[in-house]
Amino acid sequence: MLRKETSEELIQLEKQNQSKRIKRIKESKNHFDLNPYGVNFFNIWVKFPKKMFFIFISAILYNIAVATFLAKAATIATGLSALVQTITFSVSKTAPYFAYIYFLFNLPLVIFFWKKNARLFMVLTTYWLIWQMCFQSLLLIPQVSNVFDKIAIFYVNWQTPGKGEYGDIQNSLRTLIPWEAYGNYLNHYSSWWNLIKDQDAFMKQFNLSSAEYLSLLRFYDVLSRGYTNPTWPIIIYAVIGAICGGSAGGLAWKNSASTAGGDFIVYYLSRVKQKSVGSMSMIIAFCFASFSIFVISTLELSGVVSKGPGGKPLNHGAILLRVLCSVCYIFIYSAFLELIFPKYKKIKIEIYTKEPEKIIKHFKDIKYWHGYNISHVTGGYTGTETTVIETTALFLEQNSIKNEVWVAEPNAWITITRVHNIHGHFDTSKID
Structure with missing residues (x-):
């Protein structure tokens, strides 16, 4: 014979049923279709060719921001690239392969978030990483990298005829030396300075005129006597790099992708919490940047990276300015991201x-x-x-x-x- 439930049991049963109903309602609200468009790595070219084009443009613009501006200012990286920078900074020979290391670091995140983030976002962001690697592969070609190296807002041996400490000096694009954050011009242009005393051999090997030779000789004299490397270009490069990087990031986000790295986390948290991409990106960037700033500043201040012929000279003022500019970069980048892609506004x-x-x-x-x-x-x-x-x-x-x-x-x-x-x-x- 079946036992009749007591009123207390009925109340308890009703509470359980109510909690189940609430749970089902929440689950229905939080239901998220990962792949409503049915995209994969192959059909995305057909389904979203416009997005693929803008992802390609975004990757190029971002790499230009890094190669032309941020790298010259030696700003401290944010996001997942901060971890990569600690490797390339500690082992300078790995620096040309930054994009490849960055891709390898992203693979675990791609796998982990593959079933958590929208498939369109994951596929397009992976393609963004591939375009980035392709662009950096071009930079490994000396002729191409030399072009980007020559692009600068300030040249340390820029002299106008009729002015300057040494009088008239003939300018030449081939002999202009772009400013760099560490000011290690004696080491980076050692192939010039090793022959600078032999005028005939120097002019013949580098195909220079007498005026060009004189210009380099006089600047070499300045370097030998101790050249004070200016630090103000760090600010300009960081601002321009942040604007270009933020524009590239905003363009990627607007076309259902991102610049990878910490953005996989940003996408997931912003969707779940329904917070703006810009604010979430800023929080994640500061978390990674704090680690990178601590490691890189420690390496520089301890003199570890200043040793050897390819070492980076220590400049306390420049380190502080680079840290401040890196923080400013995060704010500017996030602001441009929010301006271009105000997702949850x-x-x-x-x-x-x-x-x-x-x-x-x-x-x-x-x-x-x-x-x-x-x-x-x-x-x-x-x-x-x-x-x-x-x-x-x-x-x-x-x-x-x-x-x-x-x-x-x-x-x-x-x-x-x-x-x-x-x-x-x-x-x-x-x-x-």
Whole structure:
């Protein structure tokens, strides 16, 4: 004979059922389709050729930012690249292979987040890493790397004819020496200085004119007597590099990808927490940068990296300035990222119309994914009644929503205002 449940047992059973219902509701809200587009490494070329193109552009722009500006300023890396920099900094021979080491460091993250982040994001970001490696492979070609090495905002032996400590000096692009953060010009241009005393041999080997030879000879005299390397270019290079890097990162994020590394973590946390990509990127960057700043500053201040012919001369002021510029880089990069890709920024859209039934019917037809309110207002000037449809959406959705409204009702009038705080779950499935 079955036992009849007591009232306490029934109450307990009801609580369990209620908790299960709440759990199912939460799971349905948090459900995330990893691959709604059915993309893989092969069909993505056909399904999203435009995104692939912009990912390629982003990778090139980012590498230009690093190779042309940030590397010259010797800023301390942020994100996962901070870990790679500690290796290339400690073992200078590995520096040309930064992109390859960075790719290897990213492989565990790709595997770990493959089933946590959107497949489109993971595939495109992996391609971004591949483009980065391809671009750095070009930089291994001496002719190509020399071009990027020559690009500078300041040349240490720049002298205008008729001016300068040594009088008239003939300038030549071939003999200009770009500024570098460590100022190790005697070592980096040792092939010149080893022959500088033999004018005929020097001019013949490097195919220089007498004026070009004289220019280098006089600058060599400056170096020999002790040249004070300026530090102000660190600031300029860091700012330009941050702008280029932030633009490249924003371009990648806007096209469903990223610059890899810590961005795999940023994407996951920003989606789960529904926080802006820029703010999450800043937090992750500071975490990695703190480690890198500590390690690299310790190596430099202890004199470990200044030993040997290829060592980096110690400059306490330059180290401090590079650290400060690295921190500024994080702020500028994150600001540009947020400006270009304000992923979870919310807006309020108000639609004023005389034919609300058309818009409401169209919203139902397209299964509009946000809630909306309907109210009726009377115009103060005309005295006519107008219907207002109000909905809260994401900033990145505004163009598609406006287009959908105008498809149904071309004469609708739309206003958009910024929403600062929303508490609770918000549907972001259209941009995740």
